[in-house]
Amino acid sequence: MGSSKPLASRYAGIVLDIDGVCVRGRSTIPGAPETVDELRKLGIGLAFATNNASRTPAAVAAHLRDAGFTVDASEVVTSGQAAARLLAPGARCLVIGMEGVREPLLERGCVITADYTQADAVVVGIDTHLSYEDLALATLAIGRGARLVGTNPDPSFPSERGQIPGNGAILAALRTATGVDADIAGKPQAPLFEAAADRLPDGPLLMVGDRLDTDVHGAAKLGWDTALTLTGSTHRDMVASAASAPTYVLESITDLLKAPTDTAA
Numbered sequence: 242m243g244s245s246k247p248l249a250s251r252y253a254g255i256v257l258d259i260d261g262v263c264v265r266g267r268s269t270i271p272g273a274p275e276t277v278d279e280l281r282k283l284g285i286g287l288a289f290a291t292n293n294a295s296r297t298p299a300a301v302a303a304h305l306r307d308a309g310f311t312v313d314a315s316e317v318v319t320s321g322q323a324a325a326r327l328l329a330p331g332a333r334c335l336v337i338g339m340e341g342v343r344e345p346l347l348e349r350g351c352v353i354t355a356d357y358t359q360a361d362a363v364v365v366g367i368d369t370h371l372s373y374e375d376l377a378l379a380t381l382a383i384g385r386g387a388r389l390v391g392t393n394p395d396p397s398f399p400s401e402r403g404q405i406p407g408n409g410a411i412l413a414a415l416r417t418a419t420g421v422d423a424d425i426a427g428k429p430q431a432p433l434f435e436a437a438a439d440r441l442p443d444g445p446l447l448m449v450g451d452r453l454d455t456d457v458h459g460a461a462k463l464g465w466d467t468a469l470t471l472t473g474s475t476h477r478d479m480v481a482s483a484a485s486a487p488t489y490v491l492e493s494i495t496d497l498l499k500a501p502t503d504t505a506a
Contacts, residue, residue: 247283248489249497252466253444254286256437259301261451261473262494263289264308270472272495274309279498286441287316290434292427292455294321294366294392294408296341318436320392320427324364325349326436327390327426333359335382337375337411338366342392357382365415365423366392367408376411380418389415393427395455428452429459449494451475453483461485470494 249255257263263273280287289312291301298317305312321341328334330350335357336342342364343353354360360382368375383389389412396409412423426432428450438446447466450456451473460467462485469487471477472494480490489501 245500247498248468248501249280249285249447250283251445251501252285252447254288254438254441255280255447255449255497256288256290256434256441256460257494258448258450258452258456258473259289259291259305260293262449262470263305263310265472269308270493272493274311276494276498277310277312281311288437288440289317290319290428290437291317292320292393292395292433293398294319294324294341294427295339295369297344298322300341316440318433318440319345320433321345321366323426323432323436324366324390324392325351326432327424328362328364332361334362334364335360335379335387336364336366337368337371337379338364338392339368342366357387358385360385360387362388362390363415364390364392365408365411367398368411371411376414376418379415383415383419383421389419389421389423391423391425391427394423394425395427428455429462431459431463434460434463434465447488449491449497453479453485453487457483457487458485461487468497470496 299314301317302314322345325345333352333354357378363379363382391412394409395407397404398407448460449468451470457467466488468489470491
């Protein structure tokens with residue numbers, strides 16, 4: 242017979258994706274804040290991971306608190322932070338990106354420069370004020386040998402008007418101009434998962450996300466267990482064709498507090 246203990250109790254730490262798991266745009270997913278509170282009572286370590294590099298961890302934490310969650314900025318890891326981990330302190334970086342990219346680079350000890358002739362790396366995150374000159378300077382720097390680092394490869398992201406260009410679209414423009422592929426820090430690549438794991442206790446880890454291609458596939462490559470929630474961008478009938486099957490399929494994050502009964506099998 243199966244255990245009556247909650248699924249979450251099997252893990253020392255849980256990494257939670259944010260949009261589609263905790264919130265959906267500006268709306269809180271029902272029961273999610275209360276579930277996070279109960280996970281804390283169980284003594285499970287938590288990290289909140291996002292591919293969105295536009296905001297700093299403090300801003301992400303404030304957004305979650307406004308949505309009803311008890312969370313500290315130290316528990317948040319962004320793809321901007323993960324990108325900074327790919328660079329050595331002192332690296333001179335030409336940046337396309339907002340504060341969520343720039344702040345982690347400065348905290349890492351990198352130097353932000355506008356001089357393409359001096360850049361060791363071009364670091365690219367979503368930038369809603371992107372200009373042609375930004376792309377030109379980045380292209381020139383890459384052409385001189387600067388490393389290209391992307392916070393995430395997401396081609397688009399949802400807005401109130403519908404899907405609009407994401408960071409992957411910016412990287413695609415630079416790839417077309419230079420022929421250079423970016424080193425990616427965010428999901429599904431390892432750096433963001435590793436940054437999240439650094440915030441958690443030793444022991445088995447679970448990744449909870451709403452996307453098969455980033456959350457589930459990326460964590461599975463590291464040998465983690467995964468839980469797909471159906472409150473975001475993925476429907477149940479998409480699981481059968483996934484490159485990496487999730488360990489569990491959950492109706493919502495609240496199922497973490499139930500005995501496991503639903504798996505991808």
